[in-house]
Amino acid sequence: MLSVEHLPVLVVVISMLSSFTILIAGWLNKKSCCFISFATILIQFIMSLFILHHVTTDGPIIYWLGGWSPPWGIEYVVDALNAYVLVLLLFLALVCVTYSKRNIEHELPHQIVSFYALFQLLITGLCGITLTGDIFNMYVFIEITSLSAYALIASRGKIALKASFTYLVLGAIGACFFLLGIGFLYAITGTLNIHDLSLILPSYYENRAVQAAFVFFTVGLSIKMALFPLHVWLPDAHSFAPSEISALLSGIIIEVSTYAFIRICFSVYTVDFITRYVPIFDFICWLSAIGIIVGSILAIAQYNLKRMLAYSSVSQMGYIMLAVGLSTSTHSPLWGGLNPALMHIVNHALMKGCLFLVAGAFIYKAELWDIADLKGLARKMPYTCFGFTLAAISMIGVPPSVGFVSKVYIIFASLDAASAGHPAYIVFVAVLLFSTLLNLVYFWRVVETLYMKGEDIHSQSVKRDELPLSMLIPVLILAALCIIVGIFWLIEMPLPVFDQINALFGLGEYATS
């Protein structure tokens, strides 16, 4: 009988093995690649559900790779935060792989095998980042993720190569910063294990190298997660990748970097360090507030749908990082601590995933990239466009969608922080509300073009030209979840998982001060 303790490592291992299997199987039969990938991710997803269940009921899972005990060997530690992100990540991957079958056959007919091999490798990397309890191991997985992402973005060739190269250079710089941070910490503490570090570090908090390491981590991960002034690579990369990869990039890859950031901030370092020695969160809050506005304004300026969505991701990352930045100064059981951030990670994955998949659908059907070309598509592809509309009104934040809930929670968090010693944070309320309006401007433009524009409105005979089911179902699932999960948040908050995460890091109502 397989016990749950072994699942974390299995999630990573079977994913990696499957990547090689795809390479071999694809040699014999191209069609098999997608199924292998699908099956693997499905199994991983089911495992992750078991892990989440186990973690929330019985506490963290700790697994020593090869039986080596921690300071020397690599350790996988799964607590509520990992498990939560892992489930989300595998869910979105499952949706994207379902969608990719027809799309890849159409778009990259000659690269099916390499696409799926890389895709699986990407998933491996992402799972690795979330599961590992070793900071150097995390770096390795970040590199695996990034390398496969570079290749996947470049897979269209031509102009995508340039976008991919930009991403590569900047991603490499980000990884360098991260590695530099690890180096500093290792030089001082002599350990790479996260738990170990958290025990040793507090006595070195005065040390400048330790503080510098933290700043290096921050800058490195800020590049990876496209925090406002370092977002420059994102629009190019996201708009030229194949759509399911765009969906993953926007929906989960930058979020996993956020996860890494949260892990570094609260597991390697502590709340105490962040509030007392390097008070960087205040700065991050303001940066993300600017990012929210600038990202939205730049999104308005776009005429290419995928590029517009990419800029919207910059703005949405601002939401997440704003929520992370507020986490140390809010103490409510509902919107205190990391709750709004974790909530918006899910929400953004659902919304942006759906939007990118729909954008991909338009490209799949008729090579339509520009918003102005989408005239009257709602009559040809009613279900797809309905999905887009649901996700778009979620982005705008019309209740009871997910966007509404996270907006309200972040507003409450900033009000909370404003009344708890940061009066200037009241500005964030205005920023969030204003960004709602900007979102309205650029999403409604698309919806209007889909539904209300186009010739021959009176002719009854428009030929339906709907997506194949294997692409339509993922879109509709994500779109439906945009509403269902929104209602779920309203009903179920405070979630026990979130409670455990806050308790773990001493945030929110568990803050000790």
Add this chain to the structure above:
Amino acid sequence: MIAEVESLTPVIAILCPAIASILIILFGKWPNIREGWTMLAAVLQFLIVISMVPVILEGNIIKCIFFTPFPGVEFGFSVDAFGLVFAITSSFLWILVSSYSIGYMRSLHEHAQTRYYFCFAWAIFGAVGIALSGNLLTMFIFYEILTVSTYPLVAHDQTPEALFAGRKYLAYLLTAGVFFLAALIITYHISGTMDFVNGGIPNLAAEASRATLMVLFMLFLLGFMKAAWMPFHSWLPTAMAAPTPVSALLHAVAVVKAGVFGIIRVVCYIFGVDLMHALGLGLVLISIAIFTIIVANLFALAQDNLKKRLAYSTINQLSLVIFGVALLTPAGIEGAMIHIPFHAFMKITLFMCAGAIMVASGKRNISDMAGIGRVMPVTLITFTIGALGMCALPPTAGYLSHHLLVHGCEEAGGAISYFPYILLIAAILDVMYFFPIIYIAFFKKPEGGSKLKEAPLFMLVPIVITATCSIIFYFYPDLFYMSDLVETAMSSLNIGGGVHP
């Protein structure tokens, strides 16, 4: 003592249009069945809503709570007498307008009818949801649903003009939604509750400074841009690009009434009359209302397009409701509350007449309508009844609410006891722009022979019903329990006759 009755009735009432909308989509290819579902849902909803009346009249509140998103804020319905007034109005008029829509849409061979009925059902879902909701959060959710679902109706024609109207509509109303959201969040942050409480949230005054409360009230007021108070009214005349049934039900009843409904809720159930007095906000509201009443009437005088003229008249009448509630006296608030259903019935008559004229003759401008009353007598007679109501003349419902408002001014005392003269001026202006229409339609000679006839029966019957109702209200204001419900609402509010400073 107010008893709270737990019941699922409000949910069933809300679900009627929601389920109907799905059926409408499914049966989109068979127009008769599709419209059958609309009618059935409308009738069912009305019956369910009316079935709640006896419980409410005993002074009880029907509650139905689903979940608690934030501590102290429950998502769910809480039906009181005032909410029921609005719910009955909009659900009853939905029946009539559905029938009218069938006639209108089929006569004009409009496109995308399935989308039209689908969105219409959701708009009613939103409107009745607003009426039955028991706190600001629930109200906000339905408020936004109402905004979004009416957009496709406004932009229905898909001409550049209609698209522009739709864009303007959304730009105004979703911006308003943002202000509303800010206001409700601040309310919650200050007082820890969002419930509508008779006489206002008790701890609101104690927890916040005067300036904060002023800002909060302005945010609420901006949030209720749906009430089309000036200078934020210009979406309403522009939205007249929509098909006439939409203008009739939504821009005379559901959407705009949701705005004034919200203002009354905020004044009486969030701030409370005493706090409004203490802050001097009543005068602010009165000034806005008077400005709107007069200027909207002047604008109406200048319009030649019948629907536009009616739109400005709507703006004027909405501000009459705001005026009533701003008096902060029992009679004033009662007048405001009762004016919601009364004006709804009268204005819908006028709009439906305008649509009937358009369907039968294709005429939109008043100056073209010479002699039209002779060929379409039924339509124009009902129009006259509606117009009399707008001018607050007997024997129509408008006279009653006007009477109450004048009474409210008298109760308020001080300088306000001279305000009936402003109402008089408004009524005189009403006469000046409604009577010429009647004169032109009945007494002017038509140019050239016309082969016009009355609009289809589907359209005519609803018009006659609403016009008759507007008259019945004058003799028997308790039709649909309206006056009883308002009395109940007033007695639970329990306002003393205050005196303005």
Add this chain to the structure above:
Amino acid sequence: MILIDEPLMFAFVAFWIIWMAIFKTPPGQWLIRLCEGPLMTFARYIDFHVMKLAAFFVWVSTNPVAAMRIKGKEVKLKVEQPSITPEKAAEYERDLEEIHKMQPQREPMVRLNIGTALLLILVFIALYLLSMFIGRWLAP
């Protein structure tokens, strides 16, 4: 009060009907003309400027940087206006005309080149190092 208000109302209606019967045209033509003329002109003026403002935002949003540059040039020319000599007036007019014609270009698809991005990152590192060192020097 009620006694005064409502009879006045009825009196006006009666007056209106009698006036109509005699003159065949509604009373208060001056008011209607006032509304149709000055009042509507004023309303349209306001509306026009609001729409112009909205249109300006749309115009800016196509490419904020370019739009701002164009606007900046326009403002600069307008500031220079008082010092324009009659000889240069024609040239000035032409300049102004040209600027009005300029439209912000749409952003090209690949905007970022790697050099800019690298520079940006280097600037950040420099800033960081600077703050580190200053911090150390200033530290007690």
